[in-house]
Amino acid sequence: MKRSGFTAWLWLVIFILVLGIGHPVLSGQDIKSPVQLDFGPRLYLYNFYGIIALGENKVCAVGNSGTIIISEDGGKNWQIQKSGVDTELFDVRFSDSQKGWAVGREGTILRTDDGGKSWYSLKSPLETTLLSLSVVDENNIWAVGEWGTILHSADGKTWEIQNEKVDKIYQKVFFTDSMHGWIAGEFGVILHTEDGGTNWKPQINPLENVTLFSIFFKDTQTGWITGMDGHILSTDNGGAKWTELKSPTTKTMFDINVIGNTGWAFGLEGTYILSKDGGITWDQGRMPNFSWLTSSTFSKDGKCWVAGGNGTIWFTEDGQNWQSPLKLSLLSSRK
C-alpha cells in the first residue's frame, strides 16, 4: 500500500519536472528583462548655442530652455546642471577653471564660482536678449545683444551699459585684452574700441549691409569676420581695412577661430571650413551630419569641440575625423 502511494508521488514529480524543463518559462529562458530600446543619451533633444572647454577633459555647453550641461570625462558622460532659468542661453565663457558666466534671452546673466556645478543669476541692467560674451579675465567682461546692447563688467558681478539703444542686433563681441575689442552685427555693422569700451567707433565693411555673425582676433591687428552666405573678411591692421577672402561655401558661418596655423569656421547646415595657412585660404571640410553649428572651443589637449542643433557636440583631434562622444566609435564621414 505504502509503496504504491510512493510510486504515484514519484510519477507526479517526474511529470512536473518534464513539463518544467520543456516549458521555457519554468526553465528560466523567458525570465529575462523585457527588451529595451536603447536610444543612447538624449542630447539630440537639445540645441546647443555655446560651448567652452575647461582643462583637459572638462567641457561645458549651454543651450535652449536654460540648459547647461557639463562633462568631466571628455564627453562620455554629461550632467545637466541647474541653471535656475528656463530661457535660452547663448554663450558661456570662463575666466579660469572655477569662475564662469553665461548669457541669454531676457537679459539673463548667470555666474558660477565652482566650475559650473552651481549657477546663480546676476542682476542685469536690461531685459534685452544677450547673444555673445567675451571674458578677458574676471574684471573685464563684455556682453552684447539686441537693440545695440553692450554691457561691461569690471568686477564680474555688476554691469554697466556702454552704448545707446539702436535698432541693430550685435551678434558677437570679441576682446583680445582689456582694451581692444570688436563687435560684429546686423546690417554689416563692425565696431571697434581701444579703450575698453568707453568709446566705440564703426569700421568699414566692404560687404555693406550683409549681416555679420562672428569675429575673432589673434592679436590686436590680425582678425577675421564671417557673415551671411559664406562671406569671410580678414584684416591685418586691427580692422582699419577689412578685405574679403575667397570662401569655399555659400552657407552662413556663425563661428570662426584661428589658432596657430589652423583656421576653423562653422555654420548653417553642418558647414565646416578650415584653413591650413593661418586663415588666408579656406577649404571645405565635412561634418557627420547637417545640423547647424554655432560655437566651437579648443581644449588644452588639442581637441576642437563644436556645438550646434539636434544635440550636436563633436570633437576632433585632426580636423578631419569628427567623433561624437555620445557614441564611442569613429563616425564615418558622409560618402
Next chain:
Amino acid sequence: MTKRIAEFIVKHRLLVLLAFIAFTLFFAYEASKVPFRTNFPDLIPKHAYTDLAKKFEGFGGSNRVTITLAVKEGDIFNTPTLAKIIDISNTLQFMPGVDRNKVYSIGVSKIKNFKVTTEGLEFPSLMYPDPPKTREEIEQLKQNIFRNNLYYGRFVSIDTKAALISGEFFVRDLNYKATYKALEEIRTKNTDKNTTVYIEGDTYLYGVISHYLNQTILIFALTLVGMIIAAFWFTRMARLVFVPLISMLLCGIWGLGGIGLLGFNIDPLVLVIPLLISARALSHSIQFGWRVQEEYVIHGNIKSACEKTISSLLYPGLAGIITDGIGILLIAIIPVPLMFKIGLSFFMWALTVIFVVLIFNPVIYLFIPALAVKKVDMWQKMQEKRWLDRVFSQQVFKMGKGRNAWAIVGLGIALAVAAGLISLNAKVGDIQPGSPLLQETSRYNQDVMKINSFFPGLIDPLMIVVDTKNPDGISQPEVMKAMIDFQSYLMTRPEVMGTVSIVDLVKNLNMKLYENNPKYYVLPNTSQGIYSNLFLLQGGGAEPGDFDQYYNDDLSATNVVAFLKDHTANTIEEVLSSCKQYLSQMKIKGYEFKLAMGRVGLVAATNESVELHQFMISVLAFGSTFLFCSLFFQSWMAGLILILPLGLANLFTLAYMSLASVGLSLQTLPVSTIAVGVGVDYGIYLLSRIKEEFEILGDMEAAIQRAISTSGQAVTVTGLIMVLGVGFWNFSTIKFQSDMGLLLSIVTFLHILGTLFILPALVRIFKPGFILKSYSIKGGDQNLK
C-alpha cells in the same frame, strides 16, 4: 424534477430530434453570414481620452501607418530614391481607407518650404510633384530640409539615410487584408539591393494577422484532429468519439449562428475562445456518453440508461456550463465594444452546450442501435483493467489519504502565496516594445526597432490638447509660453524622445525672419509678434488643411505631441503620471491642457479600461461561481471547496503571465478569465459524484475512490485532451496564439491537479455536512462497507 425532464426527453425523442435538425439548419444559414475579421472601431474603449479624440478629430494620430525607406550606401538625396518617396506617398494617399489629407512625407504637396521674400512669406511644396533632377535642385532641397528641424530629423533621418512617410486611416470598417496587400506591394516595388522598406502601424498589424488566418485555421483543424485521436485512445469506443465530435460541431454551428443573428463579426485573434468552448463541449459530451454506457450495463436498456444519466448529470452539467457562461459574459462589463461582442457572442455559444449535450446527446444514443450489453460490459471491465484506471482508482486516491490531505492543502497555500507575490507584477498593457501579438523576431517587430533607430519615438505619439475655448486663443503668449515650458519638462523625461507643437512652427518661422540665425529659433516676445507669425503662416499660400494637425478651425485649440520610446505599460504609466503631476501644478488661467490623444492616448485609454474592470470581473466571477455552486449543492461549504482551487488557478495564471512577460490586454484578458472559470466544471463533476457515491456507500474514502476513478478519470483525460490539442498552437507564427496555448495548457493542468488532489483533501478535512447528510437522508444503513 430532473427525473421528469429526463422522462420527457426520452419520450418525445423524435420530436426533439426534428426540432434539433430544424434549428441547426437555421443556425447554419445565419452562421454563413459571419465575417472573420478585426474591426478597429470595436477596439476603442469608452473613456475620457477617446471622447477627447473624437472632439478634436482633426488632430489625428491614433490610427497611423508609418513607412520608412532606408538606403544602405549613400543617402536618400538622389533622384531615383526621392522619386520613390513621392511615389510611395502618392500610393498611400490613394489607398482605400486612408485619409489623403493626412499623408505626410517630404514628397507630399502639403509639406511646404517656408520662404521669406521681400513680399512676405511663400509656401512652395518641398518636393512635389516631381523630384529634383539637377545637382542644384538637389542641393536646394537639402538646404530647405536641413534648415527646418520640423523636417530634418522627422521626415529625413539625421544621418540622411532614411525617409519617413506616414498616413492615417479613417477609423471605420477597413479591409485589413486588402490594406496589407497594398502595403506589401509598396514594399516589394521599392526594395532593391540598396534600399529597404520598413512598415509599422496597427492597421498593418491586423493585416499581417489576417494574412496568417489560413495558418490559424489549419492549426485549429489540427487541434481538433489531435483531440479526436486522443478521445479515441481514451474511450476506445467509436460512439464515444463520434457523438461528442458531432456535438462539438453542432455547438459550433449554433454558436456561430447566434453570432450571425446578432450581426457581429469574429475577430481572428479571439478564435481561442470558441475553441475552448468546443473543447468543453467535447468533454461534457464524452462524460455524458460514458455515463450512459455505465448505466446501460447496470440497467440493461438504453432508455433507462439515458433517463438515469440525464437526471444525474443535468444539474452538475447545467451548473458547469452556466458558470462557464457567466465567466464569459462578465467580460462584457469592460467598456470596449470588442469585449461586449465577445462576452455576448461566446456566452450564447457556451449555452448551446446545454442543449446539445443534455438534450441532443441522449436523443442520439436512443436512436443509434445500441451495442449488446455484454459488449459494453466487457468494454467497461477492460477500461477498468487499464493502467489508466488503476492510476486513478488506486494511486491518485491513495496519494490524498490521511495526513497527506493536510500536506496537500498546506502545499496549496504555500503555492498560492508564492504565485500571489509574483502576480503582483502582472501588468495591464504591453510589456515589450513592438506588438505582443507577434514574435520578437517577426519582421513586423524588427521593422519597429529599425524605424525607431532612424526616427526615435515618432511611431508612438502622445498628444496633449491645449484648449483655450476662445477663437484665436492660442496666439496668446501665456498659452505659447505654457506650451514651451511643458515641452521643456517633457524633454527631461527619459521616455520622451522628442516633442512638437505649433510653437516649433512659429519658432522656425521666426528663425527664418532673422536670416536663419539659430539663436532666433525662439518665440517672439509679444503677443503681436506671435500673432503676426501665425497670420503669415496662414496667409502665405497655405492650403486648407495644411495645419490641421496643429490647430483647429477657429484657432481655439492646439496640441503638444510627445514622441515616446514605446507604448509599453511602464512607459505609459511613467509619462502619464509625470504629466498629470506637472499639469496639476500649473497655474492655469483661461486655457486647459487635456490628456490624451494619439496612438499612446488610445493605448492608455484601453489599458485603463481593462485595469479598472479586471479586478471587478474577477470578483464578480468568483462571487457568482461561489453563489451558484453553493446554490446548486445547497451548501456554503460546497461553494467554498469549489472556489479555493479556482482561486489558486487564477493566481497561477497571473503569475505565469507576469513571468512570461505577457501583459493583460483586450486579447489576453478574455482568455485568462475564461480559462479560470472553466476549471470549476471539473470540481463540480467530482464533488457531485462524491456525494452520489456517498449516498450509496456511506463511507467517505470509498466514495472518494469511486468518484476519482470515474469522474476524476473522465475530467482529467478530457482536460488532457485539450492540453494536447492546444499544444499545436505552439507552432503558430502569431505569438499571441502560442502564448495563449501555453497559458491554457498550464491553467488546465492546474485545474486537473486541483480537482484531483486539493478538492478531495478539502473534503477529507472539512467533512462537509451536505455530503454526510445525504447518506442518513437516504437511510443508507443497508449499505455499510
